Amino acid sequence: MNSVNDRFGLRSLDIEALRARDGAKWQSRQARFSAWVADMDFPVAPAIADAMRQVIDQNAFGYPNWGGPYALSPAAKLFGQRMSDRYGWELRPDRVSDMIDVLQGVRATVLHLSKPGDGVVLHMPAYHPFLDTVSDMSRRLVPVVQREGGFDYDALETELAVSGASIWILCNPHNPLGYVFGRAELERIAEIAERFDLIVISDEIHADLTMPGYTHVPFESLGPEASARAVTLASGSKAFNLAGLRWAVMHTGSDRMQAxxxxxxxxxxxAPNLMAVTATVAAWTHGDEWLAAVIEVLDENRHALTDLLAQHLPGVGYQPPQATYLAWLDCTALGFGSDPAQLFHERGVALSAGPDFGPQGAGHARLNIATSPSVLASTIKAMAS
Ligand SMILES: Cc1ncc(COP(=O)(O)O)c(C=O)c1O
Structure with missing residues (x-):
């Protein structure tokens, strides 16, 4: 691939170097191709690598000078400006907090703002740590299921009228469906939340990976009523491939929740990790050109996958994701049973198991397409081997 199109080395990944890379994605599954956990194969933005190197060169690994032990990190201070610039959401800087990770914020909110036995609403299939959150904390799952034409909110309302709930964990963009909730649908969610008095935990970790033609609308940007019952969680970790560094940010929509x-x-x-904060600041201040290049490759991959599947695995149902680099594959027509990822693993490809995402994941598998076009093509060929 020529260097003009591949300034950041996104299209020329070396499969042997990936196989040698440390970390769960390539080391824990013993597969020739690893397309499961939500890490990208791409090298990080040069600005991030430079910022990390500077910390190393200065030997500056001590406590950071951010204004005291409970002061906001520089990354958390940047969050408001980034939301305003990218999504037109004007948040309250005094309601921003550092988190170690997004799931910490989700779990802390469920733990402290609901009680055992309470219902937790989730669009199904659901990211499995959300399902674990519900069961680990003895809450009750209130599923929103898909029918032809979208999620069935009428059925949800009927269920809420009977048994109630106190929290809605909204994953937007949605993992594993790669679905972007549009403004009208978010408004319906906000209206239901208002009527049934639900707190909405809006996990927007994948927002910066929204594909061309789609628009991310932060839930709290809908207006003061929606915001007042919401907690938003975000991070640079998915879009900038920093998941191992551990940092996230939380915004609460009301003084009551903040209290x-x-x-x-x-x-x-x-307290936040210096390296994670350093990387996120670099990403959010100098990383957007790299991010645009990543989105270009992901956009190409999500469309190429349609052809690759048609050619090598006809019968697999697939809609290109509207955001994220996660492709949700409906393998029911292949007759590979409830967990087709097992068979693909025997063929040398590690995918995420559909049933982990709830009963609606039976017959499905989640494929991570955040790799070079050629590695993606080899992965699909191996799945068909
Ligand atoms: C929707 C969603 N939320 C949260 C996480 C995990 O984020 P963290 O590692 O910050 O807890 C992921 C990771 O893939 C995710 O897809």
Missing amino acids: VFDGLPGHYFG
């Missing part, structure tokens, strides 16, 4: 978190003991949430 609950402020009332917890100091250091209850730990």
Whole structure:
């Protein structure tokens, strides 16, 4: 691939170098191709690598000078500007907090703002740690299921009228469906949340990976009523491929919710990691050209996958994701049973198992397309081998 089109080395990944790379994606599954966990194969943005190198060169691994042990990190301070610039959402800087990761914020909110036995609404299939959150905390799953034409909110309302709920974990963009909730659908969600008095935890970790032609609308940007019952979680970790560094950010939409978190003991949430914050600041200030190049490759891959599947695995149902680099493959027509990822693993390809995402994941597998076009093509060929 020529260097003009591949300034960041996104299209020329060396499969042997990937196989030798440390980390769960390539080391934990013993497969020739690893397309499961939500990490990208791409090298990070040069600005991130430079910023990390500077910390190393300065030997600056001590406590950071951010204004005291409970001061906001520079990454958290940047969050408001980034939301305003990218999505027109004007948040409240005094309601922003550092988190170690997004799931910490999700779990802390469920733990402290609901009680055992309460219902938690989830669009199904659902990212499995959300399902675990519900069961680990003895909450009750209230599923929103898909029918022809979209999610069935009428059925949800009927269910809420009977048994109630206190939390809705909204994953937008959605993992594993790669679905982007449009404004009208978000408004319906907000209206249901208002009527049934639900707190909405809006996990927007994949927002910056929204594909051309789609628009990410932060839930809290819908207006003051929606915001007042919402907690938003975000991070640079998915779009900039930093998941192992551990950092995320939380915004609460009301003083009442913020007071609950402020009332917890100091250091209850730990303190942010210097390397993660350094990387996120570099990403959010100098990484957008790299991000645009990544989105170009992902956009190409999500369309190429339609042809690759038609050619090598006809019968697999697939809609190109509207956001994220996660492709949700409906393998029911192949007759590979409820967990087709097992068979693909025997063929040397590690995918995420559909049933992990709930009963609606039976017969499905999740494929990670964040790799070079040629590695993606080899992966699909191996799946068909
Ligand atoms: C929707 C969603 N939320 C949260 C996470 C995990 O984020 P973190 O590692 O910050 O907890 C992921 C990781 O893939 C994800 O897809």
